Amino acid sequence: MNTLSYKTQSANADSVQREWFVVDATNEKVGRLASKIATVLRGKHKPSYTPHFDTGDYIIVLNADKVRFTGAKMDQKVYLTYSGYPGGQKSTTAKELAAKKPTAILEKAIKGMLPKNKLGRAMIKKLFVYTGDEHPHGAQKPQPLNA
Numbered sequence: 001m002n003t004l005s006y007k008t009q010s011a012n013a014d015s016v017q018r019e020w021f022v023v024d025a026t027n028e029k030v031g032r033l034a035s036k037i038a039t040v041l042r043g044k045h046k047p048s049y050t051p052h053f054d055t056g057d058y059i060i061v062l063n064a065d066k067v068r069f070t071g072a073k074m075d076q077k078v079y080l081t082y083s084g085y086p087g088g089q090k091s092t093t094a095k096e097l098a099a100k101k102p103t104a105i106l107e108k109a110i111k112g113m114l115p116k117n118k119l120g121r122a123m124i125k126k127l128f129v130y131t132g133d134e135h136p137h138g139a140q141k142p143q144p145l146n147a
Contacts, residue, residue: 011043011050018126020058020142022135026066030109033067038113040145041123054119058126060142065102065131069094079108103129 009015021040025033039045043055069077077094097104107129114120128137 009048011048011053011055015048016043016053016055018057020060020137020140021145022060022062022142023145024062025106026063028067030067030069030105034106034109034113036145037061037110037127041110041114041126052119054122056123056126058137058140058142059128059145060135060137061106061127061129062133062135063131064106064129065098067106074098102131 023033023037037059040059041056043049043057046055049055068074074094078091079094079097080089080091082089092100094105107124107127110127111120111124114123128135
């Protein structure tokens with residue numbers, strides 16, 4: 001038998017079906033929650049997953065200011081930024097970042113788990129992170145994410 005009886009299906013813009021999910025981040029561990037969200041943003045939870053195409057769904061994260069770290073990471077974890085100039089490296093701890101911008105901790109964790117290319121930049125645009133219980137995406141009828 002020299003021919004295949006099936007063809008591998010690749011997802012494209014016409015075949016992808018995007019859904020909306022909502023996640024409550026209250027008392028969730030940062031890394032475990034971020035890995036679940038990154039999987040859904042990439043579309044790896046779908047049977048139609050295609051590595052070179054964005055098949056992921058939209059995610060709304062509520063109560064992002066109530067996520068937690070295990071151990072002493074809140075005081076010891078350091079986030080570094082570098083401007084590209086000599087002496088342009090700045091560092092901040094997780095506690096300082098949470099006080100200044102509470103959504104940034106979860107956003108950075110999720111973004112670090114996505115591809116570092118155009119595809120990853122397109123995937124992160126489907127993430128919406130809020131500090132309270134309210135979100136402006138009620139018209140999309142998001143369902144709770146059971147992951």
